[in-house]
Amino acid sequence: MTKGRSMHVAIIGGGPAGLMAAEAARAAGLEVDVYEAKGSVGRKFLLAGKGGLNLTHSEARDAFVARYGRHRDQISAWLETFDNDSVRRWARELGVETMIGTSARVFPVDLKAAPLLRRWLHRLRESGVRFHVNHRCTGWSPEGELQFTTPTGVHAIRADATVIATGGASWPELGSDGAWVDWLSRACADIAPLQPANCGFDVAWSSVFVQRFAGHPVKTVVLSTDAASGVREPRQGEFVISAHGIEGSAVYALSATLRDALSATGRADLVVDLAPTRDVHQLQLALTRSSARRSLTEHLRRAIGFDGVKTGLLYELLPREAMNDPASLATAIKSLRIPLLRPRPLAEAISTAGGVRFQALDTRLMLTAVPGVFCAGEMIDWEAPTGGYLLTACFASGLIAGRGAVAWLRQR
Secondary structure (H helix, E strand, C coil): CCCCCCCEEEEECCCHHHHHHHHHHHHCCCEEEEECCCCCCCHHHHHHCCCCCCCEECCCHHHHHHCCHHHHHHHHHHHHHCCHHHHHHHHHHCCCCEEECCCCEEEECCCCCHHHHHHHHHHHHHHCCEEECCCEEEEECCCCCEEEEECCEEEEECCCEEEECCCCCCCHHHCCCCCHHHHHHCCCCCEEEEEEECCCEECCCCHHHHHHHCCCEEEEEEEECECCCCCECCEEEEEEECCCEEECHHHHHCHHHHHHHHHHHCCEEEEEECCCCCCHHHHHHHHHCCCCCCCHHHHHHHHHCCCHHHHHHHHHHCCHHHHCCHHHHHHHHHCEEEEECEECCHHHCCEEEEEECHHHECCCCEECCCCCEEECHHHECCCCCCCCHHHHHHHHHHHHHHHHHHHHHHHC
């Protein structure tokens, strides 16, 4: 590290990954400035806390790591530095106690994001981290200076190291709009196309079905899909009928498999078990009982307790002959196929897949093509389901990138 002056690290992005990188760099004695495109930092973090901030998940290490799918090996290495237990210790150090909910997810005791963020920002400012809001990075000038558009014009700075943590491209109104892809690509970074993750899907519903059932939850079901391996991945929960198709947490859990199948083959079906507590034989027996003088809708209600949106789905997706045959109807109730058209737009997704490829980064998360520039958070090519996994990996990658910047500068 150069003697006679403090090294300066610029952090681009004021989300969880950027803030964790700032904390790591400042703890090592470096001068740290955080540049945020929006008018305040942590906006997506606060949105994630709406209804209860899910910080992480309490499940065992092997199960936790498996949630990261094809990039589990890379994320596992991150979690060696900062895992789900580390998240809870970190929150406790900020004076925020956590609890494990009935779903094994971890929340602050008060469930709120704002108090934790306030405490974190106070600690960062007290340590000497400087914040600059309304500073949108547009890349580097020919002279190697970082350039920002600001309300007062273009601002340029020269940093000794840079950590980029600008998020993916979901929820662009909160700052993660993917604009970094253009200027980082010009710097020779290898970037996989951004795609929606934890997203809903379009379905060709009839106008009559949409008018009647849009916004209705489909509860107490098990969802699955035919993965490339032919193995189904069941998820118990519920989903919601939307004007465009389907959405909801159980759908999001399968969204990566569904999205990839649509991309590879142009086809993907969501398979729904509408009656998970009954088997096909039980359903067929109940449906075979006399339905004289009853409409089919009334027969479904009396025989198996179906009404509303579940009955609507059967009418929408099955041919009339299947509806009138107890054996075919029972089979369909246990494995109703909803053909999907496409994922919903990236801007609507909870998170993003794609981004800077791991092959473009070293173990410190430095771009091998651009020494001194590190990446962190959702802008790297990985994805995870909701449930605290996204936030945990963002924290971990920010810490690694911040420490990586420190180590790189000390080697100079």
